[in-house]
Amino acid sequence: MSLVFTFNGRRQIRCLVPFCDKTRGDRKGSALPPHEDFEWICGNHYKAVDARKRQLLTRLRKKGMDQLAHRLWLKIREEALDKGMGIR
Numbered sequence: 001m002s003l004v005f006t007f008n009g010r011r012q013i014r015c016l017v018p019f020c021d022k023t024r025g026d027r028k029g030s031a032l033p034p035h036e037d038f039e040w041i042c043g044n045h046y047k048a049v050d051a052r053k054r055q056l057l058t059r060l061r062k063k064g065m066d067q068l069a070h071r072l073w074l075k076i077r078e079e080a081l082d083k084g085m086g087i088r
């Protein structure tokens, strides 16, 4: 299911943690990708994820190591979902 939707004519994405009402649109220097099958974790839920994993993800993405970054993203996603259900 895509978490991307259009609000007032602008594309937005919803945080992937269920019942979280945080959304974001394009940001300066960080536009939403053109495809629909990407995911986003809001700041509150992302902060709950192990800091080493977050730092590693940033490094892998900078180096263009997309496959490793994607595998790590799946773990981060799982952790955010696990922890996120208790955080509002």
Ligand SMILES: [Zn+2]
Pocket: 015, 016, 017, 020, 021, 022, 041, 042, 043, 044, 045
């Ligand atoms: Zn969230």
